[in-house]
Amino acid sequence: MSLPGAAAAEQLPLATVPAVLDALRRGEADSAVVALENSVEGSVPTTLDELATGEPLQIVAEVHLPVSFALLVRPGTALADIKTVASHPIAQPQCRRWLAENVPDAEWRAATSNAEAAQHVADGHYDAALAGSFAAARYGLAVLAEDIHDVADAVTRFVQLRRPCAPPAATGMDRTSVVAFIGEDHPGALLEILTEFSVRGINLSLIQSRPTGAGLGSYLFWMDLEGHVDDARVGEALMGLRRICADVRFVGSYPRADRVRPEIRRGTHDNDFTEAAAWLSTIRTGHA
Amino acid sequence: MSLPGAAAAEQLPLATVPAVLDALRRGEADSAVVALENSVEGSVPTTLDELATGEPLQIVAEVHLPVSFALLVRPGTALADIKTVASHPIAQPQCRRWLAENVPDAEWRAATSNAEAAQHVADGHYDAALAGSFAAARYGLAVLAEDIHDVADAVTRFVQLRRPCAPPAATGMDRTSVVAFIGEDHPGALLEILTEFSVRGINLSLIQSRPTGAGLGSYLFWMDLEGHVDDARVGEALMGLRRICADVRFVGSYPRADRVRPEIRRGTHDNDFTEAAAWLSTIRTGHA
Numbered sequence A, B: 001m002s003l004p005g006a007a008a009a010e011q012l013p014l015a016t017v018p019a020v021l022d023a024l025r026r027g028e029a030d031s032a033v034v035a036l037e038n039s040v041e042g043s044v045p046t047t048l049d050e051l052a053t054g055e056p057l058q059i060v061a062e063v064h065l066p067v068s069f070a071l072l073v074r075p076g077t078a079l080a081d082i083k084t085v086a087s088h089p090i091a092q093p094q095c096r097r098w099l100a101e102n103v104p105d106a107e108w109r110a111a112t113s114n115a116e117a118a119q120h121v122a123d124g125h126y127d128a129a130l131a132g133s134f135a136a137a138r139y140g141l142a143v144l145a146e147d148i149h150d151v152a153d154a155v156t157r158f159v160q161l162r163r164p165c166a167p168p169a170a171t172g173m174d175r176t177s178v179v180a181f182i183g184e185d186h187p188g189a190l191l192e193i194l195t196e197f198s199v200r201g202i203n204l205s206l207i208q209s210r211p212t213g214a215g216l217g218s219y220l221f222w223m224d225l226e227g228h229v230d231d232a233r234v235g236e237a238l239m240g241l242r243r244i245c246a247d248v249r250f251v252g253s254y255p256r257a258d259r260v261r262p263e264i265r266r267g268t269h270d271n272d273f274t275e276a277a278a279w280l281s282t283i284r285t286g287h288a
Helices: A018-024 A045-054 A092-102 A113-124 A135-139 A188-200 A232-244 A270-285 B017-025 B044-053 B091-101 B114-121 B137-138 B191-200 B233-244 B268-285
Strands: A031-039 A060-066 A070-073 A084-086 A106-109 A128-131 A142-143 A157-161 A174-181 A204-213 A219-226 A246-257 B032-038 B058-066 B070-073 B084-088 B107-110 B128-131 B142-145 B153-161 B174-182 B202-212 B219-226 B246-257
Touching: A018 A031, A018 A045, A031 A045, A031 B202, A045 A174, A045 A204, A045 A219, A045 A246, A070 A113, A070 B032, A084 A092, A084 A113, A084 A174, A092 B174, A113 A128, A128 A135, A157 A246, A174 A204, A188 A204, A188 A219, A188 A232, A188 A270, A232 A246, A232 A270, A232 B268, A270 B044, A270 B233, B017 B032, B017 B044, B017 B153, B032 B044, B044 B174, B044 B202, B044 B219, B044 B246, B070 B114, B070 B137, B084 B091, B084 B114, B114 B128, B128 B137, B153 B246, B174 B233, B191 B202, B191 B219, B191 B233, B233 B246, B233 B268
Parallel strands: A060 A246, A084 A106, A084 A128, B058 B246, B084 B107, B084 B128
Antiparallel strands: A031 A157, A060 A157, A070 A128, A070 A142, A174 A219, A174 A246, A204 A219, B032 B153, B058 B153, B070 B128, B070 B142, B174 B219, B174 B246, B202 B219
């Protein structure tokens, strides 16, 4: 993975997203990497919910990795022996066609992660796991079939997390993640939020509503947007959210893995905001 | 008129809006009062154009006066003698019904002001003038009929002007006038401008488009809005206009004559902006 500091760091594999995040929160790790979104299956609910409502952590980098699933079994297992296939719920739909054609009678079993699924296979609870082929060696398993995912160009977006900190410097090709909490469910809340971004020319790359767990009608929006919190247009939009939402959680500003530079609309560059603020000062004081 | 300083000031009557404004610009007057808008006939184009595109002046107060027209004639003139009636173009439609019933054969003649119309009658050029009855004494005329306006509750909004200065302090019941210039006529320009106000909960009480005189497709919007330039929501909206428009002219913030206190939408009070700015600072620096 091309993540800052990742090459030199000691790796600490853990079976589930909550376990990974808790190790970071407790200070047992300095940084954590989890999947946030997949190009086939969409956002990863556990990650979103943990980052939106658990003890705060902050995204400092992201990486896009091609999805590559293998079928892992105990050595000696043949396709005909497979009665159960385990995986994280996000993996199963990505291999649905292959599974239907090759092990049509196998039942699928949910695991909290593909790593956990592999462990269950090693322990003899299930016959096969969907996981990266690299996991075979770790769990003493064999790769029975490689590249069994149905969509060729699927990509999973992983994020690197730290405990709350100053964001990495803006690069001009940045993404910002925020969570907006709607307190009372009032009509037009989402429109109000989206307008705060659109009036300042800010595009959203992901928007996902989730219940907060605090009762019916209490929900949140996870939003990924183009730009950095230090960009004037993003800062003003986030202040707008802060004013109109019950709460806003800043989840991070970080360089985009795809290195796409956003098109900045007329009148929304940083220097447009600087010039406008100077002008406002002159009309308020009456001095040019 | 209940305008600041008006009672003690020396009065300097002038025949036309441009003459009044030029006297102020040249320093021959310290303050000027002109009609801006009428509840029956709408905005006064000469005033809007002068304030939008002439040498800058600033509105510092407004007053709403009931409209009351009288028919002024040279002493001895009877209704049957009247062949011509002169007035400012804004006065004639307000008396249309009375004129049709009482002097159906009289022709209407335009004057640059009702005062000028009265002068023309005194000079013998026209037979009658539509003007306030108070003008009779000044021009040596007689009031042949009073209260000849068709709409009973018509009101004209006058504004007091000064050379550019610091605005009077906010009262919580203020109005702000601005002119937005659209450079290239691009689709959606008006929508963009209106969105800058609506996203911050600011209502407009007047919006009027006018050609700038700089060629086809070059136009301006005169806008009166609820609030004072020192209000955070108004300041931010004006900075938004400044960013997206070819030019913006601030024409003034001043107490509303009707003393209506605007309803300030959730999240758009000054303290909401202050709190949001403090929050943004903490997430940008990583320090709570």
